[in-house]
Structures are given as structure tokens and as C-alpha cells.
Amino acid sequence: MTDKLTEKLTDKLTEKLEAELLLEALYRKYGCDFRQYAQSSLMRRLNNVRLQAGAKSLSELIPLVLHDQAFANGMVQDILVTVTEMFRDPPFFAELRTKIVPILKTYPFVKIWLAGCATGEEAYSMAIVLQEEGFYDRVQIYATDMNERSLEIAGEGIYPAESLRSYTANYHASGGRSSFSDYYVANYRMAKFRDELKRNIVFSNYNLVTDHPFGEMHLIVCRNVLIYFNRELQAQVLGLFDASLVHRGLLCLGSKETLDFTPYASKYETLSPKWKIYRQRTQ
Amino acid sequence: MGEARGAVVVIGASAGGLRALSAVLAALPADYVRPVVVVLHVAENGGGLLPELWSGALAVRVKEAVDKEPLLPGSVYLAPPGYHLLVEEDRSISLSVDPPVRFSRPSIDVLFQSAAAACGADCIGIVLTGANEDGSAGLRSIREEGGTAIVQDPRTAEYKRMPQSALEAAGADFVLAPEKIGDWLRRNS
Ligand SMILES: C[S@@+](CC[C@H](N)C(=O)[O-])C[C@H]1O[C@@H](n2cnc3c(N)ncnc32)[C@H](O)[C@@H]1O
Numbered sequence: 001m002t003d004k005l006t007e008k009l010t011d012k013l014t015e016k017l018e019a020e021l022l023l024e025a026l027y028r029k030y031g032c033d034f035r036q037y038a039q040s041s042l043m044r045r046l047n048n049v050r051l052q053a054g055a056k057s058l059s060e061l062i063p064l065v066l067h068d069q070a071f072a073n074g075m076v077q078d079i080l081v082t083v084t085e086m087f088r089d090p091p092f093f094a095e096l097r098t099k100i101v102p103i104l105k106t107y108p109f110v111k112i113w114l115a116g117c118a119t120g121e122e123a124y125s126m127a128i129v130l131q132e133e134g135f136y137d138r139v140q141i142y143a144t145d146m147n148e149r150s151l152e153i154a155g156e157g158i159y160p161a162e163s164l165r166s167y168t169a170n171y172h173a174s175g176g177r178s179s180f181s182d183y184y185v186a187n188y189r190m191a192k193f194r195d196e197l198k199r200n201i202v203f204s205n206y207n208l209v210t211d212h213p214f215g216e217m218h219l220i221v222c223r224n225v226l227i228y229f230n231r232e233l234q235a236q237v238l239g240l241f242d243a244s245l246v247h248r249g250l251l252c253l254g255s256k257e258t259l260d261f262t263p264y265a266s267k268y269e270t271l272s273p274k275w276k277i278y279r280q281r282t283q
Numbered sequence: 284m285g286e287a288r289g290a291v292v293v294i295g296a297s298a299g300g301l302r303a304l305s306a307v308l309a310a311l312p313a314d315y316v317r318p319v320v321v322v323l324h325v326a327e328n329g330g331g332l333l334p335e336l337w338s339g340a341l342a343v344r345v346k347e348a349v350d351k352e353p354l355l356p357g358s359v360y361l362a363p364p365g366y367h368l369l370v371e372e373d374r375s376i377s378l379s380v381d382p383p384v385r386f387s388r389p390s391i392d393v394l395f396q397s398a399a400a401a402c403g404a405d406c407i408g409i410v411l412t413g414a415n416e417d418g419s420a421g422l423r424s425i426r427e428e429g430g431t432a433i434v435q436d437p438r439t440a441e442y443k444r445m446p447q448s449a450l451e452a453a454g455a456d457f458v459l460a461p462e463k464i465g466d467w468l469r470r471n472s
Contacts, residue, residue: 004429005403005404005429008403008428008429009403012400012403038351038369038371038377038379039371039372039377040369040370040371040372040377040397040400040401041367041369041377041379041381041397043400044369044381044393044396044397045381081379081380081381081382083380083381083382224380226350227350227351227366227377227378227379227380228379230351231351231375234351256349256350256363256366256378257350258349258350
């Protein structure tokens with residue numbers, strides 16, 4: 001029994017070492033830095049990649065990563081979680097209308113950074129709200145992600161028609177006043193969101209771990225991305241956001257993410273404790 | 284067993300789970316020494332009220348889990364609806380919005396497998412009533428790492444499928460009624 005447990009422990013240490021070397025290979029060769037991601041879910045996804053590749057151990061993936069760029073790209077895709085939806089957490093979008101938009105309207109022109117926009121649903125949701133609130137034409141949305149394939153989908157704005165029912169429900173739950181079907185054209189399989197919605201959106205590749213501050217944003221929205229990072233990396237990225245905001249800028253996190261207990265807690269006031277809307281304090 | 288840091292208790296419940304879970308938790312004293320982490324399947328937009336429902340009725344403190352919060356003794360952490368909950372090696376919580384696993388998010392398997400990987404033998408996994416097979420694979424992982432497995436006696440379960448499936452897939456160290464599971468936890472602390 002004890003021997004078996006000792007063996008397990010050794011196996012686990014070995015697996016951890018293998019994971020570290022694998023991530024190091026990915027970083028040193030391609031600049032993709034997953035070394036400070038939250039371990040448990042990262043290990044889960046790495047092991048899924050391993051199983052799909054038919055490998056017995058994570059270290060078997062290292063030569064593949066180093067010599068097969070297509071494999072490495074695929075692995076990055078599999079590590080990144082692309083799950084998203086339109087008007088996810090409808091009450092957040094309701095508060096965007098009632099609490100955030102009135103503040104933004106006090107500026108002549110507004111820059112919004114949507115960090116970790118995945119396949120773009122959040123960006124189109126945001127555009128719809130701003131359009132309905134009648135000031136979309138004073139806004140520029142920078143929607144960024146490090147997943148190139150997701151960004152391509154985001155740029156096309158074409159999503160499976162089967163999602164429309166829940167998106168429509170979300171839209172109305174968020175306070176949407178129009179007919180949601182005005183915003184897209186659909187056949188039985190796909191729905192394409194209207195091009196005019198993206199007239200003020202730029203989708204671009206940006207890595208939150210390795211890229212530089214993104215200057216002078218009035219609002220930064222980054223939801224369900226920080227949960228994938230460990231505490232140190234969370235603090236680093238919050239620092240990046242802090243440096244990228246205008247004085248008194250607004251910051252929105254996912255509903256289960258928080259500024260509490262981070263080095264930035266005291267620098268922000270909380271406009272919505274439930275939906276995690278923060279604003280930089282004066283000074 | 285190396286109990287240097289003390290074991291973490293992980294509980295999975297689905298249909299009929301509210302009552303069974305209440306029975307287990309009711310046995311725990313306010314100064315219970317282990318953290319307890321719970322996945323209870325509920326509708327994605329419901330369930331957020333559970334901690335309030337229990338407050339006052341139980342001696343232990345029940346709260347919805349927050350990302351990266353440390354696991355403290357005598358606290359019960361509920362997975363928020365729509366998020367997976369994973370245990371980290373440093374005994375903190377991570378949430379994720381990875382796709383549902385076998386139609387469930389939170390998934391009991393995801394919680395159990397992460398706890399098995401993070402805590403090894405210092406893990407007590409408990410499967411309660413439910414109408415699906417979530418938790419079976421996770422309980423097997425916990426046993427493989429040397430942890431302890433407790434399954435609700437299917438004869439006492441409102442829905443037998445989940446405990447039955449866990450017994451078939453993983454077996455168990457103890458098969459007990461919910462009140463008895465609570466007693467066992469209290470005595471073995
Ligand atoms: C779960 S999705 C969240 C999507 C959306 N914000 C939402 O809440 O629905 C997480 C996104 O974070 C992106 N991501 C992960 N690590 C990143 C990094 N280092 N830099 C930029 N984006 C990253 C992933 O590619 C993925 O699109």
C-alpha cells in the first residue's frame with residue numbers, strides 16, 4: 001500500500017515535470033506562454049491532447065511540439081477554451097445599459113477593450129447594446145484574443161442557428177427592446193450577424209500574458225479569462241489593464257472573478273458587486 | 284496516509300440531492316476540521332440561492348465558491364451554476380467555463396478528478412443520489428490515488444442510478460445512508 005502510494009507520488013512529480021517541459025517548449029519555440037495558467041484545468045486539457053495524440057506521457061508530445069508546427073498550433077487551440085455565448089449573464093448587459101453607458105456618454109469619444117473576446121459573440125452583444133442606447137457611433141471597440149481561429153470566426157460573425165433561441169432569450173433578459181432577429185439573417189443552419197454591427201469593432205490578435213499595454217481605454221471588459229490564470233498571473237494582467245485605462249476608467253470582470261484580495265482592490269470603487277463592474281478611484 | 288495537510292471532502296449530488304446533502308451537512312459541527320467542496324446539479328440559472336437557504340440551518344458555513352479562494356476547514360464550498368469547480372494543489376479553488384462534461388457543468392467528475400490529482404490520498408469522495416452517472420469516473424480516480432470513497436446506499440437514495448453506477452465503476456470503502464455519512468465524517472476527523 002505505502003509502496004504503491006509512493007509510486008503514485010513519484011509518477012505525479014514526473015508528470016508535473018513533463019508538463020513544465022512541454023509548456024517551456026511551447027513558450028521558447030512559439031512564444032505562447034501557458035506557464036502561469038491555473039494548473040488543474042490546464043492539466044486536464046493537456047491530458048486530453050495527450051490522449052487524442054495517442055501518447056502515453058506528456059513528454060512524448062515535446063518532439064511533436066518542437067518539430068511539427070501544425071501539431072503545436074492544434075495544441076494551443078485545444079488549451080484555449082473558446083466557450084462563449086451572446087449576452088452571457090444577461091443581468092451584466094442590463095447593468096451595462098443602466099450603469100456603464102450613462103458614464104461613457106459623458107465622453108465625446110469612447111474606446112472599449114474587450115479582452116479575450118473568443119469567437120466574437122460578446123463583441124456583437126456589446127455593439128447591439130451601444131447601438132440601442134444611441135451612441136455606438138461615438139465608440140471604437142477593440143476586441144482581442146490570442147486564438148487566431150476564434151478571431152476569424154469573430155470577423156465573419158456567423159454562428160450556428162441552433163444557438164439563436166437561447167441568445168434571443170438572453171437578449172430580452174438583458175433588457176433588449178427590439179426584435180432580436182433584426183440583427184441577423186439566418187437559414188436553418190447558420191445565422192450571420194449584420195455587418196453594420198461590426199462597423200466599429202476591430203478584431204485583433206493580442207496576448208494578455210506577453211503583449212504591451214493597450215493605451216487609453218475608457219472601458220475594459222475581460223470576462224471568464226482570468227479564471228484560467230494563477231493568482232500571480234491574474235495580478236500581472238490586472239496591472240496591464242490598470243495601465244491601459246484612462247483616469248477613472250471602468251473595468252468589468254466575469255461574475256465569478258473579483259478584484260478583492262488583489263493588489264488593485266483599493267484602487268477601484270465597486271459599481272456592481274454582483275456583476276463585477278469597477279471604476280478607478282480619483283487620484 | 285500522509286495527513287500533513289488534512290483531507291479534503293468532495294461531494295457530488297444530483298436529482299434528490301438537496302435533501303441528501305442537507306442530511307450529510309447537518310451532522311457536521313461548526314468547528315469541523317476539513318473543507319468540504321460540493322457539486323450539486325441544478326438548473327444553470329437556479330441554485331445561486333442555496334447558500335442562503337442553508338444559512339442558519341447548518342452549523343458549518345456554506346458559501347458559493349469564488350475563483351482562487353483558499354479552502355478553509357469547516358467551510359462548505361458550492362460550485363456556482365454554469366461553472367466547473369476544480370481543486371488546486373495548493374488547496375485553493377479554480378473555476379472554469381470549459382464545456383459541460385456529460386451534459387453537466389458543474390461536473391462531479393471534473394471536481395473529483397481534480398481533487399484526486401491535487402490531494403492524492405488526502406481526499407474523501409462522496410457520491411449521493413442522482414439520475415445520471417456523473418461522479419463514477421471521478422470516484423474511481425480518487426480510489427486509484429488512495430483516497431477514501433463513500434457512496435450513498437442506493438436503497439436510501441431518491442434516485443439510485445448515480446450511487447449504483449459509482450459502486451459498479453469504482454466500488455466504495457463505505458456504503459451508507461446520508462445521516463450515517465455525516466456521522467462518519469464527524470467521527471473520522
Ligand atoms: C472562456 S473564453 C471567454 C469568452 C468571453 N469573454 C465570455 O466570457 O464569454 C476565454 C478566452 O480567453 C482567451 N485567452 C486565454 N488566454 C489568453 C491570453 N493569454 N491572451 C489572450 N486571450 C487569451 C481564449 O482564447 C478564450 O477565447
